[in-house]
Amino acid sequence: MTYTLIVNDTFLNQLLALPRGIGNQVQTKLKHLQEDPISAGGDAKKLKGENQRLYRVRVSDYRLIYTFKSKWVNCLAIGHRRDIYRKLHIPDSEVPEEDIDVIRLAEPPGLLNEEVLRNCFIPEEYWEQLLAIKSEDKLLYLDIPEKIIQKVLDILYPPSWETLEQKPEKLLTNPDDLTSFFQGEITPFLLRLDKEQKRICRYRLGSPVLMKGGPGTGKTIIAVYRVQKLLENGCQSILFTAHSSALITYSSKLLEQLLGTEPESKGITVNTVGSLIYSYFLGRMGAPSIPSQEKFLHDLKKAFNDVKGNKLGDFGDFEWKGLIEIIFDRGFSDLLREIQEVIESCGLRTEAEYLKFNTSERINRREKPIIWAVYQRFKEILKQQGLATQEHYKFEALKLAQHDEHIQRYDALIIDEAQDICPVSLDFILCMIRNRRKILLTADSSQSIYKRGFDWSQVHNSLKGSLLSLDNNFRNTKEIAAACRTILQGEDIYQPCKRKGEIPKIYFSDTEADEDQKIAKFFKDSARNYRIPLTGAAIICPNIAIAHKYEERMNHTGLKAKYVEGCNININSPYIKIITMDASKGLEFAFVAVVGLKEGIFPESNSDNLKQLKRLFFVACSRAMYNLGVFADYSHPSRLINNLEKPYWDRERGN
Structure with a gap:
């Protein structure tokens, strides 16, 4: 039986700090661990005391600390035998006897030297600051990149072995991959997913999948891994999109790390929903004319005053006056949000559709005919000036896309954090897939920070997909x-x-x-x-x-x-x-x-x-x-x- 090796970032950083000759020996020792973690060619030993699951394996004067289960060997840390146990908070009483004397006689090692910095590929511009470090506190506050500080922290002040067991795990499928790692090449060590995440990554690649999960449940990382599975399944073009530009930037970097190349080279488009719609409209109709917020509010106030003076037929004078005052007191910014984020973003085309729509709890049914009348007058005023809202242009883009035989279409579609995407935008994006089978949509209604009209039941009915839920929070304490x-x-x-x-x-x-x-x-x-x-x-x-x-x-x-x-x-x-x-x-x-x-x-x-x-x-x-x-x-x-x-x-x- 061959065991699968698991590593963490601390272990990888400590590997780089080793003398190069020792690094080569580690590769051989890891192969022994893959075959027999109990003995490792006669160099392994279980630690004494309470930590019965901890093992160490000799690599010259260095010690690799690990645990193992039925299929996995978890490499926690590696360092010189004189200090690796104490760095990991392992008491002397549990250290093998052959290492105890070395620990007791050893002089405190220096903090850093140029060989370690060179082996870790740390740019020379930071050497002077790092070589002057005398304490952990000073290191934490240095004005240098976080990745470099974290690398040095892992070498000098690693966390306890219990903490290392909880760190994100990466797969080392072949110890020979460390050769390029020691040479400074970017080596993709993939995050190890748990059983639930693996299942969802592979689940029904040819069918729509709707994935629910709260913050920290790993929705984005699963979406990224799903891309890899779709590529392996023969997809030639994939669209990965979300509302947030920050999330798109983050996801693009994850994809590049996972695939070992820029996503575009694999036929993957990574872009925000807004950018996709704008580019499409620009190519078909030219640049839209969208005025400032102040201009919108000015014209909306004019539309409101026009409607205010023309009472609708089924309202009494007293009721009309009261409802007008309620809408006015709520403010024109609020009224504009109702128009943009509810009426237009949800694609409500008629007054009847708006009356049926489950809008804000603050707006009662009797206000809606007035708001609809103001909206119609508002559109007229803007149209006379050749203007419209951004949401109106999105709706126009959707109407074009629904009958456009030449729109770019993808083999597969992934929409991350879909609860922040309005129905009109969602319908537009769905026009960009060849069929509605290879779709992954992730969302969490508890995180919806925009009034977008997102409704799980409506999406489920539209796509007829499988609904899955993520249960574990991997981010927060x-x-x-x-x-x-x-x-x-x-x-x-x-x-x-x-x-x-x-x-x-x-x-x-x-x-x-x-x-x-x-x-x-x-x-x-x-x-x-x-x-x-x-x-x-x-x-x-x-x-x-x-x-x-x-x-x-x-x-x-x-x-x-x-x-x-x-x-x-x-x-x-x-x-x-x-x-x-x-x-x-x-x-x-x-x-x-x-x-x-x-x-x-x-x-x-x-x-x-x-x-x-x-x-x-x-x-x-x-x-x-x-x-x-x-x-x-x-x-x-x-x-x-x-x-x-x-x-x-x-x-x-x-x-």
Whole structure:
């Protein structure tokens, strides 16, 4: 029987740091482990004491620590025998006797040297900073790329062996693949999926599959692996799309890593839904004329006043006046959202369709005829100027695509996070597939941060696909997941989590300076406790204007932070990422500070779309993998945190 080798990033980074002659011996030893993990050619030994499942195998003066089960050998770590046990928090009482004397007599090794940095392919521009490092804290705060810091952390300060067992696992199908790895070539070690994920990747490749899953359940990674399976199944062209540009950027990089080449070279198109529709419309009708938001509101107000003065036939004077006041008090921004995100985005063509549509709870049935009349007048005013809304142009693109024999069509289609795609856009994308069989659609209605009209039952009835659910949360700790569930009380969004961590905390501040210091301390403490560089952190803000303010404020604290747009985000960039809540969709960060929780800011004054804002807040908080902090105003805290209490949330005393 041949065992399958599993490795983790820490093990791979430690491999690079080995003297090259030892690295070659490791390849031979790994082949022995594949054949016989109990003996490994006579060089393996089980550790003593409580850790009965831990083994070590000799590689000259180095020791490879591993565990194994019926089919797998899990390579946890490798290092010199004088310090590898202590680095992994393995007590001396459990170390084999032949290594104990070496541990006791050994002098403390130096931290880093040029040979290690060269073997790890670390650019020389960072050597001076790294060679001067004397402690783990100093390393965590260096202004160099996160991948380099993480590599050095794995070499000098690896986590305990128990933590390594919980790290994402990668498959090493052939130890000879390490030859190119030692030479600095990019070697694709594929993530090991669990049984549920593997099943879904292969499930009914020739049929529509609708996959439900909460945050952190691995929807995107499964979608990416599904692409590989479709290619193996003979698909020549695949469209991978989503609403979020940040998610598309992230997915494109995952695909490139998985396939070992750019997705386009394999016939895969990776693009946002909006870009696909715009490019199609541009090629058929030319550039659409879309005015500013201010222009929309100006013309909508004119349309409203025109309708206001012409009472519809079946309304009494008193009722008409009351309904007009209700719509006016709600505001023209809200009315514009109803037109764009409900009427036009859902493709409602007649007043009867709008009356039947299950719209916002805030709008009653008697208001709808008035809103429809305002909408008709609004369209007339825009048309007279040669203008229209973006949603109107999407609908026009759909009507063209439905009868276009020359539209580009793909063999297979994958739509990720479909709950953020409106029905009109979804119908357009479905026009781009040759048939409706090879489709994977992933979604989570609990994360829908836009009023898009997404309805699982409607999608299911349209595609007649198999409906699958993902149950396990691989992103968050149990504590973060439980805290996030309290934001959306009353919704069934539970997914079991394996990792444990700290209870998320809500911090309160009266001044910007006080809050800045608390955010800086939160990040530094998190980096120290979890041994993850600060560049793995994110500050998530309600909007772009607030994000720019935090960029300036954070840099005054000495922390390097930068605002990034969703389409330009690079997770490995050497700074704390500052992003908006909208752009955070589909991303994950080691530590997350959610800011701007002040009444009048988030939510804005007189905001009546609290349900949507709660979902946005939920999305932001659920980006955190290890530690979550929410930062609120002391005097005017946001109403969104009113019910976030113990045992799921900690609060600073006095609040």
